Amino acid sequence: MTHCATDMPANPWTTYAVEIVDVEPEILGVATYSLRLTDPSVRSRYRCEPGRFNMLYLPGVGEAAISVSGYTPEWECWLHTVRTAGAVTQSLAALGAGGKLALRGPFGTAWPLQRMLGRDVVFVAGGIGLAPLRPAIEWAIAQRAKLGRLTLLLGARSPKTILYARQLEQWRSRGLHIEVTVDRSDPGWLGRIGVVTLLVDRLRPLDTGNTTLLTCGPDVMMRYTARSALERGMAAENIWVSLERNMQCAVGFCGHCQLGPAFICKDGPVLRYDRMAPFFAAEDL
Ligand SMILES: Cc1cc2nc3c(=O)[nH]c(=O)nc-3n(C[C@H](O)[C@H](O)[C@H](O)COP(=O)(O)OP(=O)(O)OC[C@H]3O[C@@H](n4cnc5c(N)ncnc54)[C@H](O)[C@@H]3O)c2cc1C
Structure with a gap:
């Protein structure tokens, strides 16, 4: 497990007020929210390492676990790329820039960045799974x-659902080798299918x-990615996955996200x- 240094209070139920400074539409139904902690003293202490997540709290609606997808120093904002799914994410989308909400966090484990030093790194993302990988990719660049060599393998359902399409070009120009494939092509798509x-x-x-x-995406994608990497001769201990499960407390109390011996929220x-x-095929409890 990767433990993360932070001097935030230990009480995991503390919520912090945040303001939506900007909303960047990404692909259909997905937007990136730039969230700034309202209290300057909290803002200066808060850290969230790549891979970790916050519980975004919409009063009167509920909470949703959302990974941090970046940080903008000029706005002092933590980025969250969110697919509109149910009550919380719909309410978030309705707020827009200037809207106010709260967050608890950061929670969970981070990508093993220090263990990547001196090594080649392959990032494998499926769909919106690129969001939790983005801060790790930016750190690596x-x-x-x-x-060593840095590679991103990215899968999307169609060309229109390729996340962060403009940023991919910037990453390429900064030395990241990128290959993209889609399940279904559109007219004009010359890439892989x-x-x-x-x-x-x-x-x-x-x-x-x-x-x-490092891989993040649907479970089935990560399972087959790991299988391919193992068949290519990689050791399982050098493969890292980011799992999503139904999550409520985020601190290992409620048990909703238990998978085998692990609580996905804290382990x-x-x-x-x-x-x-061994537990990867299990569905949500
Ligand atoms: C550690 C962790 C990190 C996460 N990071 C992100 C992130 O960065 N961005 C993000 O958008 N989501 C992320 N999620 C998923 C997010 O927490 C859920 O989508 C959450 O349920 C949304 O809350 P809601 O109240 O809007 O929807 P809910 O009311 O919980 O869900 C409404 C319906 O939509 C379905 N649903 C839920 N999620 C999805 C989905 N992603 N696609 C399609 N249908 C869905 C549910 O099965 C349910 O039927 C993460 C989850 C975990 C556990």
Whole structure:
């Protein structure tokens, strides 16, 4: 487990007021919310390492677990990329810029960034699974000199659902090798068609002993990604997954997100694959 340094109060029920400074539409039904903590003293102390998440709280509606998808220093905002699904995320979408809500957090485990130093790194994302990976990718690009080859394999349902499409070009120009595949093409799509796990199969020779793979997306995608990487000779201990489960308390009390021996909210969401592989096929409780 990765423990994260923060000097925030230990009480996990404390909520902090936040303001929506900006809403950036991404793809249909998905937007990135720039959230600024209202209290300057909380703002200066709050840290959220890549991979961790907050519980976004809409008073009178409820809470939803949402991963941090970035940070903008100029606005002092923590970014959350959200798909509108049910009550909480619909209410969030209705608020718009200037809206007020609250958050609890940060919670959960982070991507193993320090363990990536000196190694090749392959990021494998499916759909909105790119959001929790984005801060880890940006960290890796910023630390480029201390890492080996960096690769992003990205799968989307169709070209119109490729998340952060403009940012992909910036990442390419900064040395990230990117391959994108879609399940269904549109007229004009000249890229690959097929599931993202095929990109893992076809990846240029892997330095298997010196590669770390981070993956986030639907469970079935992560399972097949891990299987492909294992068949390519990677060790399970170098494969990290980020799991989503029905989550309510976020601190391991309520048991909603228990999966095998782990509570995804506090032992995850980022977990080493060898730890979770036997339980991976289980559905939500
Ligand atoms: C650790 C963690 C990190 C997460 N990070 C993110 C994130 O970065 N961005 C994000 O958008 N979501 C993220 N989620 C998922 C998010 O917490 C759920 O979508 C949440 O249920 C939304 O709350 P709601 O009240 O709007 O919808 P709910 O009322 O809980 O759900 C309404 C209906 O939509 C369905 N549903 C829920 N989620 C989805 C979905 N993603 N796609 C399609 N149908 C869905 C549910 O099954 C339910 O039937 C994360 C979840 C976890 C556990």
